[in-house]
Amino acid sequence: MIDHPETDLNSQIEQALQLWLSDNKKQLSLLLLSWYDTAGRDLPWRCTKNPYLIWLSEIMLQQTQVTTVKTYYHRFITAWPTLSALAAAAETDILKAWEGLGYYSRARNLLKTARLVAEQYGGQFPENYQALLKLPGIGEYTAGALMSIAFNQPYPAVDGNVVRVSARLAAAHLSNQKPHNRKKVTAFIRELMPVDRPGDFNEALMDLGATLCVPAAPHCEICPLSGICQAYLTNRVSLFPVSRQRRLPREEKHIVLLTTKGDRVLVHQKTGQGLLAGLYCFDWLKITKNEQKTDEHNRIDHQVSFQIKPAPDDPVQIEMSPEQVIGQLRLIFPDAGIIDLGRHRHVFTHIRWYLHGFLIDQPYNRDQDTPKDPAADFWADEQQLQALPIARALEIYRQRWLDWSRHKKEPGRT
DNA sequence: TGTCCACGTCT
DNA sequence: AAGACGTGGAC
Numbered sequence: 001m002i003d004h005p006e007t008d009l010n011s012q013i014e015q016a017l018q019l020w021l022s023d024n025k026k027q028l029s030l031l032l033l034s035w036y037d038t039a040g041r042d043l044p045w046r047c048t049k050n051p052y053l054i055w056l057s058e059i060m061l062q063q064t065q066v067t068t069v070k071t072y073y074h075r076f077i078t079a080w081p082t083l084s085a086l087a088a089a090a091e092t093d094i095l096k097a098w099e100g101l102g103y104y105s106r107a108r109n110l111l112k113t114a115r116l117v118a119e120q121y122g123g124q125f126p127e128n129y130q131a132l133l134k135l136p137g138i139g140e141y142t143a144g145a146l147m148s149i150a151f152n153q154p155y156p157a158v159d160g161n162v163v164r165v166s167a168r169l170a171a172a173h174l175s176n177q178k179p180h181n182r183k184k185v186t187a188f189i190r191e192l193m194p195v196d197r198p199g200d201f202n203e204a205l206m207d208l209g210a211t212l213c214v215p216a217a218p219h220c221e222i223c224p225l226s227g228i229c230q231a232y233l234t235n236r237v238s239l240f241p242v243s244r245q246r247r248l249p250r251e252e253k254h255i256v257l258l259t260t261k262g263d264r265v266l267v268h269q270k271t272g273q274g275l276l277a278g279l280y281c282f283d284w285l286k287i288t289k290n291e292q293k294t295d296e297h298n299r300i301d302h303q304v305s306f307q308i309k310p311a312p313d314d315p316v317q318i319e320m321s322p323e324q325v326i327g328q329l330r331l332i333f334p335d336a337g338i339i340d341l342g343r344h345r346h347v348f349t350h351i352r353w354y355l356h357g358f359l360i361d362q363p364y365n366r367d368q369d370t371p372k373d374p375a376a377d378f379w380a381d382e383q384q385l386q387a388l389p390i391a392r393a394l395e396i397y398r399q400r401w402l403d404w405s406r407h408k409k410e411p412g413r414t
Numbered sequence: 415t416g417t418c419c420a421c422g423t424c425t
Numbered sequence: 426a427a428g429a430c431g432t433g434g435a436c
Contacts (some may be wrong), residue, residue, distance in 0.1 A: 014429090059415075061421080061422095061423045062421070062423070063420080063421035063422055063423090063431080063432085064420095064421060064431090065421070065432095065433075065434075066434075067433090067434090068432080068433065068434090100431095100432075100433095100435090101431085102430080102431030102432045103421095103422085103423085103430055103431055103432085104430085105424080105430070106423085106430095109423085109424095124436095136423095136424095137422095137423070137424090138423085139422060139423045139424080140422085140423090141422055141423085142422075142423085159419070159422070160421060160422080161421090174422095176421095177427090178426090179426075182422095215420070215433085216419085216436090220426090243419095246418080246419085247428085257417080273424090273425095273430095274429085274430085274432090274435065275429080275430070276430090276431085277430095278421075282436095307420090324434090328429080339429095345416095346431095346432095347416095347417090347431090347432090348429095348430075348431055348432085349428095349429080349430065349432090350428075350429060350430075350431095351429095351430095352431095359432075386423075391431080392431075392432065
C-alpha cells in the first residue's frame with residue numbers, strides 16, 4: 001500500500017464541498033443577505049458604483065485591513081478624485097500618498113493601470129473579467145470584486161475571508177495558502193452566487209469573515225449561518241481552515257548612514273521591482289558573514305574602509321559595538337561629527353532587519369562625494385525629506401534627522 | 415515588548 | 426509551486 005496524503009486531502013475537500021452544496025445550497029444567499037442588510041459594514045467605498053473608486057478601494061484592501069485603508073482611501077480620492085487625475089500624477093506623489101501602507105508594487109501598479117485604462121479604454125474600466133485580469137495589480141480576487149460590485153455580474157471574489165468561511169461551512173480542509181484551493185472555493189462560491197445581488201453577496205461573505213467568522217475565536221453563537229455550518233454543527237470550528245506552516249524570516253543587519261552636509265542629507269531612490277522599490281532610503285551598509293558590502297540598490301561608497309571580522313565562536317552573528325562603528329566612520333569622515341542614532345528592529349514577512357543608524361555631520365563647504373547618479377541620489381533639505389516616500393522601517397531615522405536638523409538651526413530651543 | 419497572524423498579486 | 430512583497434493589530 002502506498003500513502004497518498006495529498007490525494008486524500010483533495011478528495012476530502014471535494015467531497016465536503018459537494019456534500020454541503022447538495023444539502024444547503026438554496027438556503028445560503030437568503031440567510032447571508034438578510035444578515036448583511038442589517039449587520040453589514042458601512043464603508044466609504046460602498047456608497048458608490050463608480051468603478052474607479054471601487055477599484056481604488058479594492059487595490060488598497062489587498063493584504064490590508066479596512067481600518068487602515070480608510071485614511072488612505074480618503075487621502076487618494078481627495079487628491080485624485082477621478083481616474084484621469086490619477087493617471088496624470090507623478091509616481092513619487094502616488095508613493096508618498098501610499099507611504100506606510102506597504103506592498104508598494106500596488107501603488108506602482110495602480111498608476112500603470114490608471115494610465116493604461118485612460119489611454120487604451122478611454123478612461124473606462126472594461127466590463128470584462130479577462131480584460132480586467134490583464135491589468136497590472138488586478139488578480140482573480142480584484143477582477144471578481146470589480147465585476148460583481150461595480151458591474152453587477154455574478155463573479156466570485158474569493159479572498160482569505162471567503163476561503164475561511166467556505167472551509168468552515170463545508171468542514172473542508174482548505175488552506176488559504178494553496179492556489180489550487182482558491183480555485184476550488186471559487187467553483188464552490190460560483191454555485192452559490194445569486195444573480196440579483198452578486199456584489200452584495202460577495203461583500204456579505206467578506207464581512208462575515210471579517211466580523212463574525214474571524215480566524216481566532218469566531219462568534220458562532222450570533223452567526224446567521226451556524227445552522228448550516230458543518231464545522232460548527234460538529235464542534236470542529238477550530239480545525240478549519242488548515243493553517244499553514246510559517247517560515248522564519250531571514251535576518252539582516254544594516255548600518256544606516258544619514259550622510260549630512262550643512263542642512264542637507266543624502267538620499268537615494270530604490271529602483272527596480274524588489275523590496276521597497278520606488279521609495280527613498282539613506283546611505284546603507286549591509287553587514288554580512290565575513291565581509292561587508294552595500295545593498296545592491298544603494299550606494300557602494302566607503303565599503304573598503306569597513307573591515308568587519310566575524311566573532312570567533314559564532315561566525316554568522318556579527319557584533320560590532322557602536323563605538324567600533326563610530327571609530328570606522330571617523331576614519332572615513334575625519335572632519336565630520338558622528339552621532340549615534342540608535343538601533344531599530346523592523347520585521348517584514350520574510351526578513352528581520354536589525355538597523356543601526358549614524359548621522360555624519362559634515363561641514364558646509366565640503367564638496368566631495370558628489371552623487372554618481374544625480375537622477376537617483378540627491379541632497380535633501382528638511383522640506384524635501386518630509387516630502388519623500390520612505391518606508392516605515394526608516395521613518396524613525398528620518399524623524400531623528402529632522403529633530404537634529406531643527407535643533408541645530410535653533411540651538412536655544414531644546 | 416515580542417511574537418504571531420492576517421491580508422492578494424506577481425514571478 | 427512556492428517565495429517575494431510590508432504593515433498593523435491581537436494577544
